[in-house]
Amino acid sequence: MTQADLETPSDYAAVGGGPAIAAVVDRFYQLVLGDDRLKGFFEGTEMVRLKRHQVALVSQVMGGPVGYEGRDLRAAHAGMNISSEDFGSVAGHLVTALTEAGVERDIIDRVVTTIAGTEADIVESRPAAG
Ligand code: HEM
Numbered sequence: 714m715t716q717a718d719l720e721t722p723s724d725y726a727a728v729g730g731g732p733a734i735a736a737v738v739d740r741f742y743q744l745v746l747g748d749d750r751l752k753g754f755f756e757g758t759e760m761v762r763l764k765r766h767q768v769a770l771v772s773q774v775m776g777g778p779v780g781y782e783g784r785d786l787r788a789a790h791a792g793m794n795i796s797s798e799d800f801g802s803v804a805g806h807l808v809t810a811l812t813e814a815g816v817e818r819d820i821i822d823r824v825v826t827t828i829a830g831t832e833a834d835i836v837e838s839r840p841a842a843g
Pocket residue numbers: 751754755757758759762763766767770783784785786789790795799800801803804828831835
């Protein structure tokens with residue numbers, strides 16, 4: 714641990730740690746499952762398990778405890794034919810949930826940047842070339 718670690722809380726700590734992130738993830742899934750574009754993707758998914766994974770993953774992205782033990786993102790989303798529009802809708806709902814929870818803008822921006830870096834692993838459906 715360095716001096717900077719002692720002085721600067723992680724984004725994870727700054728938003729209120731695990732319970733705060735669990736609340737954001739709950740709201741995020743309300744928004745996703747209420748979205749006609751997205752809800753079909755989650756038919757048949759065991760949501761309790763999915764939420765547990767998402768909480769761990771978002772925590773990790775925000776500098777909290779490294780607890781994610783799910784499949785890697787490419788394997789988890791393979792064969793779903795997710796488009797970049799689908800991806801954008803999901804990312805937008807995450808921003809809404811974070812904003813509603815009062816998370817500050819610069820933290821949200823960092824989460825968005827990290828999430829955007831996962832797009833190539835998740836999106837499979839691309840417009841035909843030419
Ligand atoms: C925005 C970035 C995204 C992240 C960080 C993310 C993360 C995750 C994680 C951690 C899991 C659990 C993996 C496991 O159980 O091992 C998962 C599963 C899943 N994701 Fe995503 N995801 C993203 C975007 C999307 C999008 C855009 C869609 C669909 C439009 C989607 C649909 C699903 C579905 C349906 C599952 C469940 C798979 C199953 O039933 O096993 N995800 N995702």
